[in-house]
Amino acid sequence: MTRQTRTVTKTPWTAPLATGPIHGAVRLPGSKSMTARALVLAATSLDTSTLRRPLRARDTELMATGLRALGAQVSTDDDELWTVRPRPPRGPAHIDVGLAGTVMRFLPPVAALAEGDITFDGDPRARQRPLKPLLDALRALGVKVTGDGLPITVHGQGRVTGGEVTIDASQSSQLVSGLLLAGADFDQGITVRHVGPPVPSAPHLRMTMEMLRAAGAGVDDSVPDVWQVEPGKLSGRAWTIEPDLSGAAPFLAAALVTGGEVKVLDWPRSTTQPGDQLRILLAAMGGSWTLDTDGLTFRGTGNLRGLDADLSQVGELTPVIAALCALADGPSTLRGIGHIRTHETDRLGALARELSKVGARVDETEDGLHIVPGKLRGAVFETYDDHRLAHAAAVVGLRVPGVELTDVGCTSKTMPEFPALWASLLGAGS
Known part of the structure; x- marks a missing residue:
């Protein structure tokens, strides 16, 4: 049987630095x-x-x-x-x-x-x-x-x-x-x-x-x-396809990191999407939210608390949450996510390597990560052809200058609009 090959053109990208609290609204593509x-x-x-x-x-x-x-x-x-x-x-x-x-x-x-x-x-x-x-x-x-x-x-x-x-x-x-x-x-x-x-x-x-x-x-x-x-x-x-709530992770994280306010339009009141847990997890890290007929509004203070959480049911949220843990004011432990080693890449290994590059201390466990924030610095962040690793790098780059993604084009897997949405959000409120 002939094996298939795909020619991949990588798109390097420097994550934009937020210059102030972000205030804006985003309409996400479908789930x-x-x-x-x-x-x-x-x-x-x-x-x-x-x-x-x-x-x-x-x-x-x-x-x-x-x-x-x-x-x-x-x-x-x-x-x-x-x-x-x-x-x-x-x-x-x-x-x-x-x-x-x-x-x-x-x-x-x-x-x-x-x-x-x-x-x-x-x-x-x-x-x-x-x-x-x-x-x-x-x-x-x-x-x-x-x-x-x-x-x-x-x-x-x-x-x-x-x-x-x-x-x-x-x-x-x-x-x-x-x-x-x-x-x-x-x-x-x-x-x-x-x-x-x-x-x-x-x-x-x-x-x-x-x-x-x-x-x-x-x-x-x-x-x-x-x-x-x-x-x-x-x-x-x-x-009728709901907005992709897991894809909301970096946008809600932007409010948390910058002390701003971001509304995700058309957030459903009832859903089976795992991404709905974002509002609970990110609130535990120091934010707050309200849900009305227009969507979900998330607010941050700019101060992030460490997190101890079992993410077994929401493993796809791990990369962005791990990025937030690297920016928090104390250590974090993320558990129940050994299975994400077999996702688009070995996400535990990749997060440990890349977050360590920017200055966090990250220890891999059998089923998760222990993350201790450090003095963060810019670095080349390998994305491993993984859209959620790119989202994580963008979140770190909000606060850390010089975070350079090897490929932002991998976000086309689930959100081709990501670079434009990100730039628009930062341009609206920073």
């Missing part, structure tokens, strides 16, 4: 997690669906392209409204997952429903990300799969019997979500039973179940670590 799930559900439904205010970024474009390769008609011409017309999945086809965990874990179960061979490959780092538990689960359901990690081939037979399967999803909740999103099309539906250490990022599993229910699936998650989807056809519908 990556919701956009990805809505695309898959729309492509496997009976009739047409629309996605209002979806995220247009590398991950979601790869998902749309992958679904087109399987036969769905996905129109993304209008930034504000995407349209998906489902078709029975078919092969042969090749799917490029890039570095997107959602694509590499959500689409193989859909490919199992196609007739023909579907190959998957992606960026070099994607080949190191956990996939084997999902593939073993598919094999246990009778699906023939070649390979235990990218590149792989799913040899679709046009149907999957389904039934009950056991999986160790302690490395990623996406391993479960991928099975559930396709499960209604399996002859017997699917029951997924997790056995092993706790599943991280449980809010994402709740999101999967709620969106399946909204599409008309019969679901049951009343038993801990067991998720059931009954067989049946899903209904097309109009999805």
